[in-house]
Amino acid sequence: MLIVWSFNIFIFAVCYLIVGLLKPNWALFWMKEPSRLGPVLISLALIMTAATMYGEGLRNAPISPENVKRAKEKQTDQQNNAPIPPQEKTSPTVIEKSTAPEAG
Numbered sequence: 001m002l003i004v005w006s007f008n009i010f011i012f013a014v015c016y017l018i019v020g021l022l023k024p025n026w027a028l029f030w031m032k033e034p035s036r037l038g039p040v041l042i043s044l045a046l047i048m049t050a051a052t053m054y055g056e057g058l059r060n061a062p063i064s065p066e067n068v069k070r071a072k073e074k075q076t077d078q079q080n081n082a083p084i085p086p087q088e089k090t091s092p093t094v095i096e097k098s099t100a101p102e103a104g
Contacts, residue, residue: 002057006050013046 020027020039027042028034 002053002060006053006057009046009053010050013043013050016046017043 016027017039020043021036024034024036024039025031027039031038
């Protein structure tokens with residue numbers, strides 16, 4: 001549902017921006033002499049809100065069983081086909097004392 005509302009807010013923001021740039025008196029009808037900066041800032045805030053809502057809607061979207069099955073198949077294919085690099089046995093490194101001359 002968030003995705004649908006985000007599209008609605010985005011469309012409203014674009015329409016408000018167009019009207020506000022062409023006729024700022026219509027967009028900010030309560031002001032005597034509005035500038036075009038007001039509708040631009042309001043539209044910018046609405047567009048950012050719509051983008052955030054769209055992202056949250058995608059994150060919370062239900063996962064279909066077909067997509068889960070496809071993802072599991074892809075994961076097992078990648079695990080079966082991935083070569084295992086050879087591992088060398090390493091011993092713990094010993095940190096030696098520095099041989100730099102001391103300032104004195």
